[in-house]
Amino acid sequence: MSHLWSPVTGKNRFFDAAEPFELISEFGSPLYVYNESIFRARCREMRNLVSYPRFFVNYSVKANSNLTLLRIAREEGLLADAMSPGEIFVEEAAGYTSDEILYISNNVSEAEMRYAIDRGIMVSVDSLSQLEMFGRLCPGGKVCVRVNTGVGAGHHAKVITGGKKTKFAVDPSLFDDMREILRSHRLSLAGLNQHIGSLFMEPGKYLEGVSALLALAHTFEDLEFIDFGGGFGIPYEKAAGQPRLDLADLGSKLDAILHDFARTYGKSIAFKVEPGRYIAAESCVLLGTVHAVKENYGHRYVGTDVGFNVLARPMIYDSHHDIELYRASDTPFSDLYPVTVVGNICESGDILAKDRVLPQAQEGDIIGILDAGAYGYSMSSNYNNRLRPAEVLLREDGTVKLIRRRDTLDDLLRNF
Numbered sequence: 581m582s583h584l585w586s587p588v589t590g591k592n593r594f595f596d597a598a599e600p601f602e603l604i605s606e607f608g609s610p611l612y613v614y615n616e617s618i619f620r621a622r623c624r625e626m627r628n629l630v631s632y633p634r635f636f637v638n639y640s641v642k643a644n645s646n647l648t649l650l651r652i653a654r655e656e657g658l659l660a661d662a663m664s665p666g667e668i669f670v671e672e673a674a675g676y677t678s679d680e681i682l683y684i685s686n687n688v689s690e691a692e693m694r695y696a697i698d699r700g701i702m703v704s705v706d707s708l709s710q711l712e713m714f715g716r717l718c719p720g721g722k723v724c725v726r727v728n729t730g731v732g733a734g735h736h737a738k739v740i741t742g743g744k745k746t747k748f749a750v751d752p753s754l755f756d757d758m759r760e761i762l763r764s765h766r767l768s769l770a771g772l773n774q775h776i777g778s779l780f781m782e783p784g785k786y787l788e789g790v791s792a793l794l795a796l797a798h799t800f801e802d803l804e805f806i807d808f809g810g811g812f813g814i815p816y817e818k819a820a821g822q823p824r825l826d827l828a829d830l831g832s833k834l835d836a837i838l839h840d841f842a843r844t845y846g847k848s849i850a851f852k853v854e855p856g857r858y859i860a861a862e863s864c865v866l867l868g869t870v871h872a873v874k875e876n877y878g879h880r881y882v883g884t885d886v887g888f889n890v891l892a893r894p895m896i897y898d899s900h901h902d903i904e905l906y907r908a909s910d911t912p913f914s915d916l917y918p919v920t921v922v923g924n925i926c927e928s929g930d931i932l933a934k935d936r937v938l939p940q941a942q943e944g945d946i947i948g949i950l951d952a953g954a955y956g957y958s959m960s961s962n963y964n965n966r967l968r969p970a971e972v973l974l975r976e977d978g979t980v981k982l983i984r985r986r987d988t989l990d991d992l993l994r995n996f
């Protein structure tokens with residue numbers, strides 16, 4: 581019987597009947613482990629965010645594009661955002677139809693834009709030059725424009741995508757020029773969208789962005805939809821008791837704003853949101869194995885097989901992920917002290933957690949890295965010619981399903 585130091589999954593019963601050591605011995609280490617019921621619960625929370633009837637949740641697939649999870653999201657009634665032809669391709673493979681996809685393009689080639697147009701997929705353009713391109717490719721068509729109202733928010737400068745210092749979206753001071761381009765190509769403006777940034781934990785900034793976008797929307801007649809973007813945060817510091825985003829509060833305030841707008845706009849317009857992280861992050865624990873424990877000039881290190889090729893967020897954004905320890909032997913866990921948890925990549929930045937307070941780890945222990953379901957596998961790579969891990973799903977019926985196989989060595993030669 582194994583020993584678990586599991587302040588979070590011990591309580592939320594993430595693994596339920598499954599056992600981390602059995603999962604690793606069957607599917608290898610590291611391993612992305614997903615919990616179906618948590619994933620479905622997050623889809624439903626978003627679907628039920630407001631009472632406004634024409635409200636749609638476009639899952640932002642870049643957070644996690646596993647085919648099985650996409651099919652589940654679709655079963656739960658979510659639509660999909662795509663950021664590239666590759667995402668469109670995978671969404672279609674998961675069963676999404678063209679009317680269920682919104683292509684949020686950014687600096688794309690004509691061929692990429694045509695890929696969406698040919699499929700009858702709604703395109704959101706991100707600049708006036710790309711609106712011109714759309715007009716040339718699809719005169720008389722319907723288009724959506726991504727707007728930057730000047731409101732931005734996010735957990736790190738790299739994910740703030742609204743406000744006055746970002747490459748994204750169209751500055752409203754250029755709207756006269758925009759109207760001229762729409763007119764010259766006989767385009768109709770079907771929608772406005774925005775995405776102010778990623779990982780907000782208080783409703784305030786998001787609602788500020790919503791109101792700013794709606795104020796601009798009032799100046800356009802005949803919009804079919806308005807899309808407020810994603811960024812809904814999850815508590816990454818659960819072990820320290822970080823509270824959840826208050827969705828009930830956000831939802832009731834948003835609902836009032838939507839009903840109000842629809843009344844004055846004089847038409848039952850559709851509204852969309854685009855959560856990525858909120859849907860996928862908490863449904864996953866990334867398992868890895870401790871292979872070395874060492875002390876270097878007074879600093880303790882725990883060496884694992886989870887390099888930044890497997891989970892890039894700590895390296896890119898200095899992100900915090902809670903970490904748990906699971907042990908096969910009966911050796912009890914010792915007192916807690918600070919260690920630096922690192923991976924196996926030949927770079928000094930290959931750090932999962934710095935000065936993290938954990939029980940003393942031993943070789944052979946398994947670490948569980950929590951909330952790894954969003955921007956985890958989807959940002960993984962073969963750097964150092966390492967193999968990307970497998971993904972498994974703990975299903976609601978208690979079975980375990982392999983939902984993506986591990987890379988093989990042959991995969992490393994596939995493109996030569």
Ligand SMILES: *Cc1c(COP(=O)(O)O)cnc(C)c1O
Nearest residue numbers: 640775778810811854855856857
């Ligand atoms: C990344 C992204 C999202 C999703 O962001 P989350 O923080 O994961 O919710 C939504 N919309 C656009 C345009 C994005 O680029």
